Amino acid sequence: MDDRIRITDTAEGQDRVLTDEAMAFLLQLHDRFEASRQQLLQIRRKRRAAFADGDSPRFLESTRRIREDGSWRVAPPAPGLEDRRVEITGPIERKMTINALNSGAKVWLADCEDASSPLWRNVIASQVNLQDAIRERIAFTSPQGKDYRVTAAETPTIVVRPRGWHLDEHRILVDGVPMSGALVDFGLHVFHNADELIARGRGPYFYLPKLESHTEARLWNEVFVVAQHLLVIPQGTIRATVLIETITAAFEMEEILFELREHSAGLNAGRWDYLFSMIKAFRLRGPEFVLPDRSQLTMTAPFMRAYTEQLVRACHRRGAHAIGGMAAFVPSAKDPVATERALAAVAADKAREAGDGFDGSWVAHPGLVATCREAFDAVLGAQPNQLGRSREDVPVDGAALIDLSTTPGEITEQGLRSNIEIGIRYMEAWLRGHGAVAIHSLMEDAATAEISRSQVWQWIHNESTTSDGRIVTRDRCLALVDDLRAGFDLAPGNRFREAIALFREIALEETYPAFLTLAGTERYLGDGIERPTTGSIPVQDAPERLIPLDQPVEGEPERAAA
Incomplete structure (x- = not known):
């Protein structure tokens, strides 16, 4: 292993995951992209400060031509991503991996981010479990002696969600500086599994969380181009669905699709993080930006309706999938009355999404897969998606995205x-x-x-x-x-x-x-090693960028002028 790298912790399976070849690959990604990541994190902080001072998000004048040019489209759906009517999400724990693969969903979002605590043992175990799941050799026996095996004739397409750009992997240091958690999760998965996935008729697919701008999507696209070059796999093999879960990203949805278009698999309405982003952005802007109880914040609130309908419009205008939000209810046999009532609410929520034009939606528990599937079957029938259904009837309305004053409910x-x-x-x-x-x-x-x-x-x-x-x-x-x-x-x-x-x-x-x-x-969860505060490395102290944010990557088509 390169002597610039220091790993500060150990976990079972680490030797299998952090091979010398895999670490050399991660080091190339780190050297090429870390300075860009730090630049983008500084831009986030400046934008956050501007909101605190009274600024508001808006559609960018500099990218108007991208939005107004109706000719461009994203790549057609990749193998295994044509039909996404039900997607199940969860951490990449061994038992939960098997349950997800047996769930009957079309897609499994294997989550290294919000559903995974970043303990080192989890970071390593997630990669081990992905390798075993992809190679159909995963099994688990509980402490009580119960065996878990994959028995489904057809298993979901695997889509991995790495950590966001803001998170460091503080157990892997390069020259004393933490690697990006996003690049570690992405890099280890694509390095170990891309060839195997391609051989099995799929590919390395990803969900990209917490993006706040199209320039952050551009950086991911650059990472994909370079990774595919280094691994000698065809450009466009990697596909990514972006979670629109920040208010700034909601104003740049078409630009995000544009930046990733050779690698794009669509957008997702990340409803919970989106609500968090709204509160964070406007937390000091006065009573008109204060929202009621979390339990009262449904997808029928006017600002949430504006967000989801404009997302479907942006996606279908560009030939991209629009994936709906999470159903978080956990069914319980101990309370059949409450479960029946909650399943009815889930069914209504999914029926609304399917009626609005979404191509699929998320559930958090295998017990919700059938409910979600039935709602989308009723609208899709034998069709795999609704990409042909335009939502040009939906107005592009920035004011509606940030008008919280009409949100019903109260604080209790x-x-x-x-x-x-x-x-x-x-x-x-x-x-x-x-x-x-x-x-x-x-x-x-x-x-x-x-x-x-x-x-x-x-x-x-x-x-x-x-x-x-x-x-x-x-x-x-x-x-x-x-x-x-x-x-x-x-x-x-x-x-x-x-x-x-x-x-x-x-x-x-x-x-x-x-x-x-x-x-x-x-x-x-730190390790006691002194290092710069997360995300605070000044641009002037970072190494020179190898790929300027405003220039195309070698081997990639030039971007249209904004």
């Missing part, structure tokens, strides 16, 4: 209490290594926890009132934390004390951390 004592409880319970499980957690019959992940803690922070700093007329204050929230503490199991082995401390830091203090995963990793 129960909503405040629920946000605090979910935030703490989720972070306790996350610190123990679980990124997707069933809490009160809903599958919670980092995105839903972000909404919970961000709403609490916003309500405090806007002096919002609950429906009983009382102001939400820090002291009131601290009292609720103390009241809830009695219901937490504080026996040895859990991490509730740390989770409570973390929640207080990210929800109840003056400073607002951009991501709970950053704050939690730096404080509780």
Whole structure:
């Protein structure tokens, strides 16, 4: 292994994943793209500061020609991605991998990001499990002796979600600087599995999270071009679906498709992170930007309708799939009445998405696959998708995307209490290594926890009132934390004390951390090695870019002038 690289932790399966050849590949990606990543993270911080000062997102004048040019299209669907009517998501844990492969879904989103806690053992195990799943050799026996095997005649197409651009992999250092978590997750998967996937009639496919601009999509496209060149696989083999889960990305959907068009597989309405992004962007902009209880924020809210309908319009205008949002309910045989009621709500939600023109949608549990499939079967029939259905009837309306004033609902004592409880319970499980957690019959992940803690922070700093007329204050929230503490199991082995401390830091203090995963990793999952704060390397101190953001990559068609 190159002596510039230092790995600071160990986990079972590491020798199989971090081979000398794989690390050499990662090093090439790091050297070529790390400075660009840091530039883009600085742009994020500047844009976030501008929103705090009163600026608002808008459609870019500099890219008007891309939006107005009706001639360009993304690549046609790749093998295994023609029909995406049901996609199941979850962490790449061994048992959950087998359950996903047996689920009957068309696509499995194998998640290295919001549904995965970034403990080193999880990072390595995810790559081991992907290798075994792709090669049809995955099996698992539980501590109770139950065997899990893949028995489905047809398994879902695998699409991997790497970590976002903002996250470091602090256990792999190059010249003392952490590698990008995104490039580690992407690079290890594509290096070990691309040839095998191609041989099996599929390809290395990805979901790209947390993008905030088309220039961030451009960087991913450059990564794909270079990776395919280094691995000697045809250009365009890699495909990526972008989650539109930030408010700035919602204003650049066609530009994002354009940047990735040779590698594009569509866009997804990442509803939970999108709500988190809205709260984060406008958290100090006054009462008109304060949203009601999380449980009341449905996809029928006017600003969410505008977002999803404009997403379908952008996708189908360019020949790209539009994938709907997550159904997070967890069915339970112990409460058949509640389960029946929740399944009816899921069915209505999926029927609305199919009726709006989406080509498929997400579920978080195998028990929801049939409900989602039935809703899309009713609209699609034997057709694999709705790419031929234009939504030109939908207006491109930037004002509608950020008009929160017409959102129905209220802030309640129960909503405040629920946000605090979910935030703490989720972070306790996350610190123990679980990124997707069933809490009160809903599958919670980092995105839903972000909404919970961000709403609490916003309500405090806007002096919002609950429906009983009382102001939400820090002291009131601290009292609720103390009241809830009695219901937490504080026996040895859990991490509730740390989770409570973390929640207080990210929800109840003056400073607002951009991501709970950053704050939690730096404080509780670090390794004690001194290094620059995540995402804070100044551009002038970074190595010279090898691929300027405004120039095409060698071997790639030139971009149309914006």
